[in-house]
Amino acid sequence: MKNQLLRRALLAVLLVLGSFANQPLRAQSILIQNMPARSVLSLDGNWNYIIDPYENGFYDYRREPFDQSKSGKGGYYDNQKPSSKDEPELIEYDFDHSATLQVPGDWNSQDPKLLYYEGTIWYKKSFNLTPKAGKRYFLYFGAINYESHIYLNGKKLGMHKGGFTPIQYDITDRLSPNGDNFVVVKADNTRRQDEVPTINTDWWNYGGITRNAFIAETPETYITDYKVQLAKSDLNTLTGYVQLGGANKAGQTVTLDIAEAKVRQQLKTDADGKASFSFPAKKLTYWSPQNPKLYAVSLSSGSDAVQDRIGFRTIQTRGADVMLNGKSTFLRGISIHDENPLIPGRARGEGDLRMLLTWAKELGCNFVRLAHYPHNETMLKLADELGLMVWAEVPVYWTISWQNAATYQNAETQLSDLISMGKNRAGIVVWSVGNETPLSEPRLKFMSSLAKKARELDDTRLISAALELHREGSNVIVDDPLGEYLDLTSINEYAGWYWGGKPSEITKYTFNIKYNKPVFISEFGGDALAGYHGTAETRWSEEYQEALYQNQLKMLSTIGNLRGMTPWILTDFRATRRQHPVYQNGFNRKGLISSSGQKKKAFYVLQEYYRQQAKKYDGK
Numbered sequence: 001m002k003n004q005l006l007r008r009a010l011l012a013v014l015l016v017l018g019s020f021a022n023q024p025l026r027a028q029s030i031l032i033q034n035m036p037a038r039s040v041l042s043l044d045g046n047w048n049y050i051i052d053p054y055e056n057g058f059y060d061y062r063r064e065p066f067d068q069s070k071s072g073k074g075g076y077y078d079n080q081k082p083s084s085k086d087e088p089e090l091i092e093y094d095f096d097h098s099a100t101l102q103v104p105g106d107w108n109s110q111d112p113k114l115l116y117y118e119g120t121i122w123y124k125k126s127f128n129l130t131p132k133a134g135k136r137y138f139l140y141f142g143a144i145n146y147e148s149h150i151y152l153n154g155k156k157l158g159m160h161k162g163g164f165t166p167i168q169y170d171i172t173d174r175l176s177p178n179g180d181n182f183v184v185v186k187a188d189n190t191r192r193q194d195e196v197p198t199i200n201t202d203w204w205n206y207g208g209i210t211r212n213a214f215i216a217e218t219p220e221t222y223i224t225d226y227k228v229q230l231a232k233s234d235l236n237t238l239t240g241y242v243q244l245g246g247a248n249k250a251g252q253t254v255t256l257d258i259a260e261a262k263v264r265q266q267l268k269t270d271a272d273g274k275a276s277f278s279f280p281a282k283k284l285t286y287w288s289p290q291n292p293k294l295y296a297v298s299l300s301s302g303s304d305a306v307q308d309r310i311g312f313r314t315i316q317t318r319g320a321d322v323m324l325n326g327k328s329t330f331l332r333g334i335s336i337h338d339e340n341p342l343i344p345g346r347a348r349g350e351g352d353l354r355m356l357l358t359w360a361k362e363l364g365c366n367f368v369r370l371a372h373y374p375h376n377e378t379m380l381k382l383a384d385e386l387g388l389m390v391w392a393e394v395p396v397y398w399t400i401s402w403q404n405a406a407t408y409q410n411a412e413t414q415l416s417d418l419i420s421m422g423k424n425r426a427g428i429v430v431w432s433v434g435n436e437t438p439l440s441e442p443r444l445k446f447m448s449s450l451a452k453k454a455r456e457l458d459d460t461r462l463i464s465a466a467l468e469l470h471r472e473g474s475n476v477i478v479d480d481p482l483g484e485y486l487d488l489t490s491i492n493e494y495a496g497w498y499w500g501g502k503p504s505e506i507t508k509y510t511f512n513i514k515y516n517k518p519v520f521i522s523e524f525g526g527d528a529l530a531g532y533h534g535t536a537e538t539r540w541s542e543e544y545q546e547a548l549y550q551n552q553l554k555m556l557s558t559i560g561n562l563r564g565m566t567p568w569i570l571t572d573f574r575a576t577r578r579q580h581p582v583y584q585n586g587f588n589r590k591g592l593i594s595s596s597g598q599k600k601k602a603f604y605v606l607q608e609y610y611r612q613q614a615k616k617y618d619g620k
């Protein structure tokens with residue numbers, strides 16, 4: 001009897017193990033640094049797709065997921081084909097005869113019937129790759145919005161949440177030896193309260209594989225991660241680490257070469273494959289917006305080598321000042337979404353991104369706020385190259401589920417991935433942990449934990465979040481307790497648009513800010529339809545927006561600690577909330593540049609103000 005019970009228990013355990021054996025959910029471990037610089041097989045281009053609002057390709061008719069079943073089969077990821085003509089099986093999908101979508105690219109802008117679609121779409125791409133002995137292979141997606149389930153040759157690699165951070169899987173032992181492979185992605189952009197972002201945002205919920213896809217090849221032992229930066233607030237010390245992965249990562253030699261700076265260091269990895277370093281930096285030319293100097297940095301170990309272009313600078317605050325390379329600076333910024341309104345949908349390539357940053361330069365910026373989520377790795381590299389400091393942010397936006405532990409974990413993972421991706425970029429000077437989050441105890445715990453996490457992961461940059469204000473008469477008060485944890489007191493402030501009357505009335509407001517830190521206005525603005533003219537009191541007109549900017553700048557000049565701003569926003573952008581049929585038409589019109597590329601009057605107001613600030617702080 002006892003034996004029988006034991007046997008049954010054993011059988012139950014084996015059954016459970018068996019069902020999981022089919023689909024080990026490979027959590028992505030560490031993000032490999034600078035993946036696009038590797039030898040890659042691009043998976044960009046056409047992918048076949050199936051729209052699946054009922055998720056028939058994922059669940060059986062009892063709503064049990066196929067990929068959790070004993071066989072692990074039955075889902076669209078099998079990419080099944082009829083096996084014999086005599087006994088045709090019932091297969092109710094066929095990727096190869098389905099239409100295609102371009103990758104990278106959101107689905108909304110590629111097929112009119114997908115414009116407002118929120119739900120699941122399956123993507124499939126076949127590719128030829130015969131794995132070579134002694135090599136490792138990693139499948140990479142720059143971003144998939146929002147939840148993705150990824151399968152290679154019918155087997156699950158894993159699930160990823162978060163629409164703006166890279167996804168990587170080691171697929172070395174999953175590639176077919178004969179070279180015929182297929183990858184299937186279930187992308188689901190359903191909005192949910194407990195996710196990050198939550199259900200409510202002011203941007204278009206673009207779905208799909210929105211950034212590049214490729215497979216990178218590395219040697220068996222490879223450079224996983226590295227950080228090469230100046231030490232915290234120290235212009236004379238280069239510090240960082242190199243991390244190897246693979247079987248022979250311990251006790252290896254790593255060479256760090258920055259030829260132009262006459263740096264050549266031989267490092268030894270420890271038992272975990274990590275080699276840390278710290279040494280004096282001699283005669284470096286520091287990165288700055290005036291001179292965005294980047295050094296060619298080369299890391300090599302065994303047969304692996306990675307090249308990067310890295311700038312060196314320090315950023316810190318002292319009282320009211322923001323100090324770049326030890327010198328006080330004013331952050332002449334503008335906010336930007338990952339969208340170039342001249343093309344439909346998300347920005348897709350370097351050209352779209354370069355155009356946005358070139359406009360920011362023309363405006364006189366030395367700073368950009370890449371709102372409200374992690375932007376493309378290419379964007380971060382372009383900012384380095386063009387001499388723009390960057391505020392990088394996670395989509396902790398408005399009213400998140402503050403008390404849900406999984407929501408916090410999700411936000412923290414997105415923050416960690418953003419910091420991992422951006423840590424070698426000189427341009428990034430601020431990590432923002434969120435935007436306009438409403439005061440409460442649970443929110444303070446959530447947000448301050450995120451701020452502490454950001455500092456723990458990277459203490460060389462400033463930490464902030466876009467805060468809200470409240471008013472008593474003409475007194476604008478900023479006393480959000482989260483401010484204690486932040487380096488910049490950043491405020492979103494919409495005098496003259498959402499409150500405070502007409503633009504001409506807002507100069508009466510004065511600011512009462514609790515913290516003696518640099519004050520940064522992370523947003524202000526108002527909508528204007530380009531080409532629509534009226535007086536300074538005609539809402540939606542260019543003149544109204546112009547007056548709003550003029551009076552905002554007057555009002556803000558009374559803040560003694562003011563050290564920068566990123567008005568909202570560089571260009572008009574698509575937003576489902578913006579429904580006015582005459583003035584908005586599905587666009588948030590707070591852009592200084594319209595959806596057809598036309599500069600509005602307010603553009604020139606800010607440009608002139610930035611000219612004066614540049615003169616005051618940089619002497620030109």
Ligand code: GCB
Binds near residue numbers: 372436492588590
């Ligand atoms: C805000 C939000 C931003 C919106 C903007 C607006 O405060 O941070 O995402 O788009 O206001 O236009 O209302």
